[in-house]
Amino acid sequence: MVGTEDTTPQVSTSHFAFDSQATIAYFCMEIALEPGMPTYSGGLGVLAGDTLRAAADLGLPIIGVTLLYRNGYFRQHLDEAGNQTESPVQWLPEQFLEPLNAKASVAIEGRRVFVKAWRYVIRGESGHGVTVYFLDTDLPENEDWDRTLTDNLYGGDAHYRFCQEAILGLGGIAILSSLGHERIQTYHMNEGHSALLVLGLLEKQMSGRGLGAATVADKETVRSRCVFTTHTPVSAGHDRFSLDLVSQVLGEEIANAIISMDGAADDLLNMTLLALSFSHHINGVAMRHRQVSRQLFPRYDIDAITNGVHAFTWTSLPFIRLFDRHIPQWRRDNFHLRYAMSIPPEEVRAAHREAKREFFAQVRQRNGVDFDLDVFTIGFARRAAIYKRPALLFSDIERLQKIVSSVGPLQVVYGGKAHPHDEAAKEQIRKVFEAADALQDSVRVIYIEDYDIALARYFCSGVDLWLNTPEKPYEASGTSGMKAALNGVPSLSVLDGWWLEGHIEGVTGWAIGTDAPDEDNVEDELESMYGKLEKVILPLFYKQPDRFAEVMRSTAAYNGSFFNTQRMLIQYMRNIYRLDHQP
Numbered sequence: 001m002v003g004t005e006d007t008t009p010q011v012s013t014s015h016f017a018f019d020s021q022a023t024i025a026y027f028c029m030e031i032a033l034e035p036g037m038p039t040y041s042g043g044l045g046v047l048a049g050d051t052l053r054a055a056a057d058l059g060l061p062i063i064g065v066t067l068l069y070r071n072g073y074f075r076q077h078l079d080e081a082g083n084q085t086e087s088p089v090q091w092l093p094e095q096f097l098e099p100l101n102a103k104a105s106v107a108i109e110g111r112r113v114f115v116k117a118w119r120y121v122i123r124g125e126s127g128h129g130v131t132v133y134f135l136d137t138d139l140p141e142n143e144d145w146d147r148t149l150t151d152n153l154y155g156g157d158a159h160y161r162f163c164q165e166a167i168l169g170l171g172g173i174a175i176l177s178s179l180g181h182e183r184i185q186t187y188h189m190n191e192g193h194s195a196l197l198v199l200g201l202l203e204k205q206m207s208g209r210g211l212g213a214a215t216v217a218d219k220e221t222v223r224s225r226c227v228f229t230t231h232t233p234v235s236a237g238h239d240r241f242s243l244d245l246v247s248q249v250l251g252e253e254i255a256n257a258i259i260s261m262d263g264a265a266d267d268l269l270n271m272t273l274l275a276l277s278f279s280h281h282i283n284g285v286a287m288r289h290r291q292v293s294r295q296l297f298p299r300y301d302i303d304a305i306t307n308g309v310h311a312f313t314w315t316s317l318p319f320i321r322l323f324d325r326h327i328p329q330w331r332r333d334n335f336h337l338r339y340a341m342s343i344p345p346e347e348v349r350a351a352h353r354e355a356k357r358e359f360f361a362q363v364r365q366r367n368g369v370d371f372d373l374d375v376f377t378i379g380f381a382r383r384a385a386i387y388k389r390p391a392l393l394f395s396d397i398e399r400l401q402k403i404v405s406s407v408g409p410l411q412v413v414y415g416g417k418a419h420p421h422d423e424a425a426k427e428q429i430r431k432v433f434e435a436a437d438a439l440q441d442s443v444r445v446i447y448i449e450d451y452d453i454a455l456a457r458y459f460c461s462g463v464d465l466w467l468n469t470p471e472k473p474y475e476a477s478g479t480s481g482m483k484a485a486l487n488g489v490p491s492l493s494v495l496d497g498w499w500l501e502g503h504i505e506g507v508t509g510w511a512i513g514t515d516a517p518d519e520d521n522v523e524d525e526l527e528s529m530y531g532k533l534e535k536v537i538l539p540l541f542y543k544q545p546d547r548f549a550e551v552m553r554s555t556a557a558y559n560g561s562f563f564n565t566q567r568m569l570i571q572y573m574r575n576i577y578r579l580d581h582q583p
């Protein structure tokens, strides 16, 4: 291991009482920081970025650790039939990140794979900086294949993926030492991808005595420093690797340690089990998700902290101006968004119309389509995944046509990339294109290519209704509806994830189906969705615009003030990091 230079951990200007050098290390496979850095695929990465932004605002001494991804998470191309193809994103890390000299190494298949880090500093609202390290193996001293290990997010086969997770977990621990971060109190595994870090910590704890000699007390020492947030509500979604692969890549000693420490089941390393077994605090990302996670992992005590979004990042310019005028403290203290209730509805409507105009300018620029500002517009954008059922809205084309002819016109905008190997999700995108054809003369439906955080800011604020149709209980939380809510855009959504908490019927939006934890009958869900569009939502929009503006206002006030990462991080600090327990 080649420890060289770097940095004393930054001095914190925090409002909380703790050692300014004590630090939380927040590990995540993907972190979304700014447009132009394609280092994320979807909700998990956006949440990680929003969390660290809120930490910068609050002056929390946290550092982020993730991988660099030189090829980016691909650029999406859609042909006329909706067939998706992909190409790498060209980006230059040196335009965004500062390369550091420190190096560390991880033993992979008996080779030393060297890792370096690039630094990004997030400046918070009060000027406090939060550092994020992007790990990189593209170094001349590495063999060709090892140099590609930090190229592709969620790319390659199980072997590639496992080596990547070794770089993130083991490489992450090693490089933090090389960088001089010796006083980290808490390691936060945000999802299971980084769980190998517990073995890195245990190795340090054993100082060369070998993992096989670890005692219960050694393991407890590591446990006292680790916390884990699970994001996946079904067991098939948890990362697993064969123990043969683990032995091949990391050696027999590590494979045996994993088995003896409850990290494996059925001859598979389960990254979630490993993280659970080594964490003293575990949480799910919404109340329902805790319930589902407890059923999956009954041996563990699982808490819940519901996700949020970074309010300032996701508020459109027209709403920033509106909030600045009426509730100027909202940026510093997001709870002030609650007082959006006192903003005159006409002003909410005017700000929304402006946001809608800005989004429609994007629509024109990207798809060459002129959307009508006066027409009710539904938005649906997120990773294209089968459980999110993007084409559910088009299950009954005739019903939609009937609604439009009896109540009023409708426009629909879609966005979202399918994982390159996910043929079923790609098929869903084609289905949206087929529906667009079938509805040609009655409803304008478009799909915008290459959904990303830059587009999302316009998208979530520039429609009249945010649609979400996940299959229960697969939506652990969901966050895009929170972005919409900040901009006064109500949701029409299946009662799963955060929406069980954010939904007040007719006040913050509308529910599809029931709040039962099990799947609803699809026929009932369709009836609920179409029925509300036809009898409640479209009539409200077209016949009672003042009432619709009141719904927009209460959506922002109730859900903007709560479903943000400022509130979320305060809960992490109190309940999980236990920062307020420090002397």
Ligand SMILES: *Cc1c(COP(=O)(O)O)cnc(C)c1O
Pocket (backbone or CB within 6 Å): 041, 042, 043, 046, 381, 382, 383, 451, 452, 453, 456, 477, 478, 479, 480, 481, 483
């Ligand atoms: C917010 C966001 C997501 C998450 O959307 P969900 O509806 O919560 O799945 C995905 N992708 C991008 C680009 C986002 O900004």
